Amino acid sequence: MHRAVLAAAGLAALAACDGAEDRSSDWDYVHTAILRPSCATAACHSGLSSVAGLDLSSPDAAYAFLTGRVCGAPPQAGDPPGNFVRPGQPESSQLMWMLRGEGTALVMPPDTPLPDVEIEIVERWILEGATCD
Amino acid sequence: MRLTVVLVWLVAGAGSASAYPQFQLSTDHERCGDCHLSAAGGGLLNDYGRGESADTISGRGDGAFLHGAWEPPGWLALGADLRGALGGKQLDGHEPDTLAFPMQADVHARVAAGPVALSITAGLRGSARERSPGPAIAAWVASREHYVTYQRHDDGPYVRAGRFYPVFGIRTQDHTAYPRRHLGYYLLEEPYALGGGLSGTGWEAHGSAFVANPVPFTGAGPRASGATVYMERRLAAGTRALAGQARVAVTAEDRRYTVGAVGKQWLKGSRLMVLSELDLQVQTFTSGGGTRPQLVGYVGVTRMMLPGWMIGGAIQRWAPDLMLQGSTRNALEINAQAFPWAHVEVHLLLRAEATGGDTFAPNLLSLLQLHYYL
Numbered sequence: 351m352h353r354a355v356l357a358a359a360g361l362a363a364l365a366a367c368d369g370a371e372d373r374s375s376d377w378d379y380v381h382t383a384i385l386r387p388s389c390a391t392a393a394c395h396s397g398l399s400s401v402a403g404l405d406l407s408s409p410d411a412a413y414a415f416l417t418g419r420v421c422g423a424p425p426q427a428g429d430p431p432g433n434f435v436r437p438g439q440p441e442s443s444q445l446m447w448m449l450r451g452e453g454t455a456l457v458m459p460p461d462t463p464l465p466d467v468e469i470e471i472v473e474r475w476i477l478e479g480a481t482c483d
Numbered sequence: 484m485r486l487t488v489v490l491v492w493l494v495a496g497a498g499s500a501s502a503y504p505q506f507q508l509s510t511d512h513e514r515c516g517d518c519h520l521s522a523a524g525g526g527l528l529n530d531y532g533r534g535e536s537a538d539t540i541s542g543r544g545d546g547a548f549l550h551g552a553w554e555p556p557g558w559l560a561l562g563a564d565l566r567g568a569l570g571g572k573q574l575d576g577h578e579p580d581t582l583a584f585p586m587q588a589d590v591h592a593r594v595a596a597g598p599v600a601l602s603i604t605a606g607l608r609g610s611a612r613e614r615s616p617g618p619a620i621a622a623w624v625a626s627r628e629h630y631v632t633y634q635r636h637d638d639g640p641y642v643r644a645g646r647f648y649p650v651f652g653i654r655t656q657d658h659t660a661y662p663r664r665h666l667g668y669y670l671l672e673e674p675y676a677l678g679g680g681l682s683g684t685g686w687e688a689h690g691s692a693f694v695a696n697p698v699p700f701t702g703a704g705p706r707a708s709g710a711t712v713y714m715e716r717r718l719a720a721g722t723r724a725l726a727g728q729a730r731v732a733v734t735a736e737d738r739r740y741t742v743g744a745v746g747k748q749w750l751k752g753s754r755l756m757v758l759s760e761l762d763l764q765v766q767t768f769t770s771g772g773g774t775r776p777q778l779v780g781y782v783g784v785t786r787m788m789l790p791g792w793m794i795g796g797a798i799q800r801w802a803p804d805l806m807l808q809g810s811t812r813n814a815l816e817i818n819a820q821a822f823p824w825a826h827v828e829v830h831l832l833l834r835a836e837a838t839g840g841d842t843f844a845p846n847l848l849s850l851l852q853l854h855y856y857l
Contacts, residue, residue, distance in 0.1 A: 366802075366805065366806060366807065366808040366809075366810075366811075367806065367808060368804075368806045368807045368808060369807075369808060370807075372807070373772075373804075373807060374768075374771055374772040374773070376770070376771050376772060378736060378768060378769070378770040378771060378772060379768055379771065379772035381736070382736040382737050382768055382772070383766075383768070383772065383775070383803070383804075386705065386736075387665070387705075387803070390703065390704075391669060391670065391703055391704070392669065392670035392671040392672070392702075392703035392704070393670060396703035396704070397699045397700050397703070398625075398671060398699075398700055398701065398702060398703045399703075407699070407703070407706075409736060451574070451576065451577060455577075455578075457574055457577060460574075461572075461659075461846075461848075462812065462836055462838060462846060463574060463575075463838060463846070464838065465809055465810050465811075465812070465838040465839030465840075465841075466809060466839055467807060467808065467809040467810050467839060468810060
């Protein structure tokens with residue numbers, strides 16, 4: 351019994367010691383770990399509903415919608431459609447405003463906003479160029 | 484205060500209201516299949532269940548289809564669920580919103596021919612905002628369950644194939660409960676599967692193998708293939724149940740391996756029904772990103788004041804990455820459910836949900852649901 355309690359206490363002490371900087375900011379991780387479970391739900395940005403024309407259910411589709419680029423294609427000049435993501439510029443990316451609820455009444459996700467640590471990972475992905483590899 | 488009126492037959496409710504796990508054990512019935520036509524529980528009630536819905540749950544009215552005005556032939560079972568909601572929400576740091584929306588408009592049908600039965604649940608759906616391009620019918624209609632079952636005897640083994648909710652965890656009527664929301668059983672995430680189950684005195688076991696929905700615009704969630712198993716054992720003269728479960732789900736982007744336990748305890752003296760679930764999940768990412776351990780926890784206690792009322796509370800925890808500080812979601816909720824007449828339910832839900840461990844700055848939700856089932 352004491353060993354179990356000690357083991358649990360040890361696990362608790364070890365748990366949750368990582369920060370956002372310890373997680374990957376690759377697109378695959380950003381999409382699969384953060385955007386897909388929180389945004390691509392039945393009533394929102396799934397292939398089923400595509401609210402506001404946004405289908406974030408697959409990595410390629412989500413990348414194209416958010417950045418205006420096709421994954422693997424060379425970058426194009428100009429702002430991406432809708433300005434959801436401006437590579438390298440999280441402060442002027444609409445996606446960040448919506449995730450943080452800054453300067454907009456439309457907080458995303460509207461039922462439960464993301465925790466700050468996950469928003470930081472998305473921000474780092476944009477800051478590092480919003481690539482899809 | 485902003486008024487948000489969601490003028491839709493919202494998908495956001497189309498997966499709810501088909502199972503009330505609080506009634507298992509507390510109404511002297513050990514198996515969900517005692518009252519539901521499906522041996523796996525959920526969905527249409529059998530004749531006995533309809534009788535119980537009036538006599539034991541509501542205490543007034545006639546629980547039969549159409550309130551007993553017309554009795555379908557023995558090979559046919561029909562039903563419907565209509566649910567609407569009024570309420571409000573306030574996200575931390577933002578103005579409160581008022582909510583008003585229809586949640587659910589499902590019809591249920593089951594056609595039986597000997598040991599074979601076809602079950603279909605279909606409902607109207609829509610979108611609060613701009614509709615997506617695509618097949619018009621999919622924009623309005625959703626069928627979250629449609630499957631064929633083979634079962635020779637009511638208590639005997641069964642197999643089924645089609646789209647259905649595999650037996651796994653506590654199947655709360657609230658699709659936003661964390662075990663459903665975060666383990667692959669959120670709205671319209673029912674997979675296509677081949678499953679089966681069997682039961683004996685004091686136990687039951689169910690298993691399913693599932694594949695990604697071949698028609699993506701009819702479902703949501705990760706397009707996973709995998710399998711689930713669930714084994715439950717009743718103890719203490721049918722007042723307690725313990726279950727173990729496991730699940731594997733594989734998509735092109737990740738793999739999730741889940742093991743969990745479910746505990747159910749009916750405290751007859753105090754008329755308290757306790758439902759609890761703890762799941763540990765490991766998610767590995769196909770393209771880098773490594774592995775992350777996850778946890779879902781749920782404990783709900785309901786005071787059963789039947790006929791007529793049940794009032795309870797629940798605490799829930801979702802940790803999408805146990806090693807990542809500030810990533811958890813915690814929720815505390817209160818539920819008051821009234822069953823004034825057969826076929827009618829009034830449900831008040833109050834929830835405070837904190838993200839990132841910020842317990843003192845929760846997001847608040849209140850929802851009054853009016854539910855009529857036929």
